[in-house]
Amino acid sequence: MNGSPNKGRDRRSGRPKGDPASGATRVNARSFRPRIDRSLEVYATRILTERDRNICHNLYEHHVLTTKQLWDLHFTFTNPRVARRRLLKLYEARILDRFRPHRDKWGSHPIHYIMDEIAIRIVAADRAIDPKRIRYRVQRDRDLAKSSRLNHLVETNGFFTTLVRACLTAGDHQLSEWWGEERCAAEWRGSLEAPLVRPDGQAVVGSPTGTCRFVLELDRGTERGDRLSHKLHQYQLIGGSDDSPDALIFLFPSLDREVNARRHLNVPTGMSVATSHPELFEGDPLGAIWLPVGAERRVPLIRLPGRNS
Template identity: 35%
Template sequence: MLHEHRVLTTQQIVELAFPSTRAANHRLLELYRWRVIDRFQPFVTSGTAPMHYVLDVAGAIALAYEDGLVPKEIGYRHEDSIGIAHSLRLAHTVGVNGFFTALVNLSRQPDARGCLTAWWSELRCGRLFGDMVRPDAYGRWREDAQQIEFFLEFDFGTEQLNRLGRKLHDYEKLAAATGITTPVLLWLPTARREGTARRALAEALNLLGQQALVPLATSTADFPIVASANSPASARWLPLTVDRNQPTSRKRLIDLARVWDLDTPQEDAEASPPDRRQTKSDLAPPTPLPPLPSR
């Protein structure tokens, strides 16, 4: 997961694979000492930032040789791996990853109804169809015998809204080229930012030749819901459409498929997203959920 998604915090790693923070810290310390993973703690003006983990040399060697490759062939360089500590995109990358680790954590609960079945990074999406559009991530969520796949656009409130509007045209172009309609989910920091963004995006959507090819919904990090239900799968998504007859209430993630009348058959799920041009040196995307404990 570190190779695919570049950097994960302690809490995100707990959500991905461990029963407790204590168990995670014990294992992470061992992996750090063995140079399987590296770590850093970003500077913050108040409080203490969580520990951030990236792939280290021994971990890259293990991943590469499992596939009959060498670390250079999978594009690993330690200076690039640890260099994200000083990247201006660090907070954005951590934010995107937190969106998906929350879904993984929800999937791992004993009474879970849903399951995250795919999670592709920005880099992988860029390699596959970056000539048309570069989403922040791709995901696929299954719940109650239904599935929805989606592209994520993660906004920190710093991106220009007209740029987000222009990307709708790129998503329309991708859908037209592949024949596959994939919803776009826009995650925003505040309700105020969401209102401004929706007005700008509605104008951009109205300019598209085939609006139905770009199903769009928005949500915010500060959406007021019960803490126990505070996940991206909850009823927090507000569809955006120029059709006034469409529902305007907040929907659960899986219910968006019904709003847009989308159907992603489970038996065909491995064929999406479109145009899977995987090269010899491109490791397969990791399964979001951890393997079951061995007995």
């Protein structure tokens, strides 16, 4: 077979070229997608690489990732155009699906990628999971396009993908064990099956000088101070145990919010508690940007273990 079986379709919408509606970009335009037949399955299998397979598993774990986030994870040392072309090819082969959320004001949101049918089959086979179960989950991922949860999820995923890129660029750091919110909640269930804590994510950063296993609370400036204190009391339930994280980090939306929120974080948890804000994090993710509770100087993430709060 020469090339994609969908060469006669518009690259954006999936409709046949020349169709009057081929420029449509609505996120719910499901009828625009090419039907999966034997030729498409063969084509998808032929072009699939190990990197593509890893992308499928990333989307299974973290639901939705933007073009920039996938570039950070899998195309770090290539031109962004390479990432865009490859992701488009995976979209055309129905390995991935995508949407662009509506924006009321000027400009546009980035393209957001989720799993499509071929990715569902790949992950189901690799993890020995019923494909029907994953299809149900993916339908909920599609619904994120119109959900208020989308922004928080994308910002959280962006934190970790930025950290991954920083580790790869540094060369002597590595990020591993990136868990999303659902995985964290499942790992720390109480006796009544309700999660003891529900952080936005967890990961381990390692370097030649040590490692730090941390959990993230990404604050969007909407929670009252007493709510922040309550969260720390919840973290007391896992702090100090053999499998507890080394650090609990809060990323606040601004320096002012960070300063005001820190007044409510003087609750012992059995782990280091530290804060920062996006201006510092985006400037130097691995640098001395985290301010432990009770301290006066910021330190790198890797130096947080042992600074118990």
